[in-house]
Amino acid sequence: MLNVVLGWLGTVLISIGVFFLFLGALGIFRLPDLFNRLQAGTKATTLGVVSTSIGVGLLVKGWLPFSVALAVFLLMTNPISSHAVARASYRAGVKPYHGTSPDECAKRNLDFSGEGEEK
Amino acid sequence: MIIYVATIVVIVIIITSLIAVFSKKLLSSIISMGLVSLGVSGLFFFLQAPDVAITEAAIGAGLSTAIFVIALKKVKKGETKDEE
């Protein structure tokens, strides 16, 4: 009984994950500018891959610890890389989409160099 | 079923390797080369050779891309003009 419940739960989780991976790719293809694409390509795909790996862990006996480790690693590193890409491209001079308002970064004139670094 | 997926991976590899050869910007060539490496490692994965897949992903996609980017930085050290 428990096996069947866990198995179907895992299948549903994998289906949700696959759907969100597809949504992330669609967003990356369709959205107008870089920052919107970055948002679609990080949030949706992170949810998708985490859900997929946990579902696979539920489906097979004994795979859960490794797949949870994989999920935690992806949950930890995907936002970092996306943050790095966003910051780098803003500094490199990529302009946001004209519908984006207001541009808080330009308004506050943020100094990007060494926030919070101890010297 | 798997053979169709492998076909799609091969098509991706061909497209990205063509981009890597014919692109004008060096950075996009490097990115395409990383994609080629990842795709080739996936192809090894399909062919039941996970040893080679791990080595290809570690050397080709990770360190090789990084070292190429660092070398690009070293070559363009004197320039200040933005390449975009």
Added chain:
Amino acid sequence: MKNDTPKVFKSIFALFVVAIFMIGLFYAFVSMPKGWGVNVNNRVSRLYILKNVRTATRLLDSGKFFAKGMKPLRAEVPYKPIKFKKTANLEDGAANVVTSIVVDYRGFDTLGEVTVLFLAASGVMMLLFGKRVKPKRKKTEPSLIMYVGTRIAFAVIFLFGIYIFVHGHLTPGGGFPGGAVIASGILGLFLGRNGYTPNHAGLKVFESLSGIAFVIIGLIGLFSVKSFLANFLPTGIIGNLYSAGFISLIYIAIGMKVGSELAAVVDSMIGDTKEEWS
């Protein structure tokens, strides 16, 4: 930037994240889940590969080998189906046949590969050798998120690299990918903070000691079994962690050597140097 969170919470969070990984990976160390034993019959070679040249020549001379194909050679070793974690090792091999061939039957070749990698690394270091200078243009500092994130990720990546090369005889992987993963973790440390320098003396000592250890293991085989890089440890049961004789020892040596070499390559490429001879 306003910093409200106490430092203790950050440390506890980092400890929590690393602890989850430790538990997961160590669970994988001690227990072999279900999918491991599936293809072992295909991944372990059934035939005893003749390491003794004299026996092989006698078989070839007697004509049995050519007369009935491979059959007489096959008949010398009785066929037994291999069961995971139950069968004793018939040969020097491991559960992963690729590792068994690369390190055991073809170990001298691996020594050559390590030498080639060493030569390439010394070539890069010789090319970029010079005095460390401050860079001319101002470099952008990475943000706090990248600094903390790469430092947490470094622990995980280092642990996973060690997992790869310690488990080289059971799972795909081995010394070279493990070393590359460790070097990538050190590359992450370089990216997290400007002006990061690793301990050069430590890297040198690690690299030389692991290279020496490889040769010493080979010499022990030469003096005890009369063949360079021959297995001198009991082979155990297929699938256990302590199973495949000296393969895991050699893979630990190769992993440390490759990791420290590639880290030194990355270090010498990322730093700004000034040529001394010009």
Added chain:
Amino acid sequence: MRIEIPTILWAIWFIVISTATILATLRAVIGPTNSDRVVGLDTWTTITTGFWVILALFFFQFVLLSVAMVYAILSFLGVLVIARYLERGL
């Protein structure tokens, strides 16, 4: 495995993920700026990591999960290197 997954579900998963991979590849190819290409690379690798996890279930080998882990680690570092290059901090 605990239950048998019907074949039609495998087919749907594979088709949807292949389409997603192709879309991400197109963004990596046609992206107007280099930053767009990096975003395409990032998404491509994340999608493919999920794909390898599903394939590990399909072939039913635990060892293939560690390939997915290596994939995740290396793609993270590759994206980080290119981002640091773009903001002139390397």
